[in-house]
Amino acid sequence: MKPYFKRKEKWHKKYLQKTATTPMEIKVEEVSPQMSVIIPQGEIDMGSSGELRDVLQLATKNRIEVIIVSLQDAGHIDSSGIATLIETLKKMEKYKGQLRLVISTKKILNVFKIANLNMVFKVYESIKDAKNA
Amino acid sequence: MAAIVLKNISKSFLNSKLKKMELVLNDISLTAHDGEVTVLMGQSGCGKSTLFRILIGDEIANEGYVEILNKEVFPQNKKNLQEVKKKFGILFQSGALFNSMTVGDNIAFPILEHQPQLHRDIIKIMVDTKLLQVSLDPEKYKHKMPSTLSGGEKKRVGLARALALDPQLIFYDEPSAGLDPIVSRTIDKLIKNLVKMLGIASVVITHELDSAFSIADRMIILKRAVPEHNDNWDGTVVYEQGTPDDLRNSQKPYTVEFLGAFSNFSICKHCRFVQEKNFEICEKCGKCYEDNEDYGDDEDEDEDEDYEHYRVHGYYERDKEAQDE
Numbered sequence: 001m002k003p004y005f006k007r008k009e010k011w012h013k014k015y016l017q018k019t020a021t022t023p024m025e026i027k028v029e030e031v032s033p034q035m036s037v038i039i040p041q042g043e044i045d046m047g048s049s050g051e052l053r054d055v056l057q058l059a060t061k062n063r064i065e066v067i068i069v070s071l072q073d074a075g076h077i078d079s080s081g082i083a084t085l086i087e088t089l090k091k092m093e094k095y096k097g098q099l100r101l102v103i104s105t106k107k108i109l110n111v112f113k114i115a116n117l118n119m120v121f122k123v124y125e126s127i128k129d130a131k132n133a
Numbered sequence: 134m135a136a137i138v139l140k141n142i143s144k145s146f147l148n149s150k151l152k153k154m155e156l157v158l159n160d161i162s163l164t165a166h167d168g169e170v171t172v173l174m175g176q177s178g179c180g181k182s183t184l185f186r187i188l189i190g191d192e193i194a195n196e197g198y199v200e201i202l203n204k205e206v207f208p209q210n211k212k213n214l215q216e217v218k219k220k221f222g223i224l225f226q227s228g229a230l231f232n233s234m235t236v237g238d239n240i241a242f243p244i245l246e247h248q249p250q251l252h253r254d255i256i257k258i259m260v261d262t263k264l265l266q267v268s269l270d271p272e273k274y275k276h277k278m279p280s281t282l283s284g285g286e287k288k289r290v291g292l293a294r295a296l297a298l299d300p301q302l303i304f305y306d307e308p309s310a311g312l313d314p315i316v317s318r319t320i321d322k323l324i325k326n327l328v329k330m331l332g333i334a335s336v337v338i339t340h341e342l343d344s345a346f347s348i349a350d351r352m353i354i355l356k357r358a359v360p361e362h363n364d365n366w367d368g369t370v371v372y373e374q375g376t377p378d379d380l381r382n383s384q385k386p387y388t389v390e391f392l393g394a395f396s397n398f399s400i401c402k403h404c405r406f407v408q409e410k411n412f413e414i415c416e417k418c419g420k421c422y423e424d425n426e427d428y429g430d431d432e433d434e435d436e437d438e439d440y441e442h443y444r445v446h447g448y449y450e451r452d453k454e455a456q457d458e
Binding site for chain 2: 045046047049050053078079080082083084086087110111113114115116117
């Protein structure tokens with residue numbers, strides 16, 4: 001990392017304490033010991049993607065084989081949210097786990113399409129389809 | 134919804150030789166809407182860049198009202214301007230990359246500035262994704278220095294940096310100037326895709342008519358008063374605005390002069406081939422003008438597929454077929 005960014009990081013510590021991140025509720029449903037459904041509710045943006053990352057990190061730490069992330073209740077996802085999902089996908093590939101996404105809105109699917117990522121993830125229309133796949 | 138509202142903007146500069154104020158922008162009012170590409174056109178020196186600088190908050194207007202993304206930023210509202218600046222991206226004419234940083238650091242720069250709480254691993258993946266969006270291979274490009282890039286690559290990296298914070302509005306200053314037709318077309322497609330798929334509002338300043346007509350939903354022509362034209366105003370005004378078709382059929386003398394030879398031609402909506410006005414059958418793709426009027430979604434999908442092929446393989450499949458033949 002460049003020294004400039006290191007300096008910036010220190011400078012931002014004060015700033016970080018002042019700006020609270022957007023609160024987001026995340027439901028976690030354990031279908032079986034090897035399958036979890038994660039349902040983030042609200043907008044997944046640069047302020048709230050950290051919370052989703054924490055939940056996903058815990059799941060990958062426990063080596064859950066199938067993680068289903070449902071974006072049905074997420075109004076919006078930005079590139080930090082997508083980066084969080086890619087990071088999880090990479091971690092799961094190491095222990096041959098599967099990350100399945102549930103996307104029902106065109107708006108969110110378009111965000112994946114524009115970065116050519118709809119082919120990288122396994123996308124389903126409903127949680128039921130994702131569970132049975 | 135309007136992404137930008139400009140009302141009665143005036144700006145004058147001091148002419149040090151004549152020792153008097155010279156009016157550059159005279160009562161400029163315009164709007165740019167969400168999910169649309171608005172193209173600003175005008176002759177060199179007519180004040181396009183001054184208007185651009187007023188929009189991005191680098192220049193202060195003498196009078197008027199500026200609203201960006203439903204927030205008033207002028208008259209002087211620094212707090213709103215700082216907030217709005219996080220929500221728009223700018224692609225400068227030269228790319229304006231930091232020469233001391235690698236391509237990856239250049240793209241990460243706005244993220245680290247505005248969203249420092251993000252984990253560094255996440256930022257690295259975001260940088261890769263942004264490079265992929267502009268059809269550049271992350272592994273190949275992210276460690277390069279800007280001085281080793283070509284003009285087109287610099288512009289694409291500049292665009293990746295403009296996209297870094299997922300903006301709701303992007304300003305493009307001459308996005309396809311000095312680029313070869315293929316790269317220029319790729320950037321035009323990218324602008325259109327961003328607008329179509331993500332609903333990002335775009336404001337484009339360009340001189341290239343072909344590019345302007347292929348991307349614009351709305352066009353605005355600025356005109357500076359010239360004594361020879363007997364113009365009864367000072368400075369630059371909005372001469373005409375409307376859809377590309379409105380301007381193509383315009384009878385106003387300056388619009389006809391500005392669009393020049395272009396106004397005698399039409400563009401085939403299937404293959405973007407420029408030919409005689411109101412042509413019956415396109416010389417290149419063989420589709421008729423009336424078909425062009427019913428420009429359907431199917432054709433759009435075909436174009437998208439073709440473009441996807443270009444992004445993945447670096448060439449258009451139809452070109453290779455033609456070469457093989």
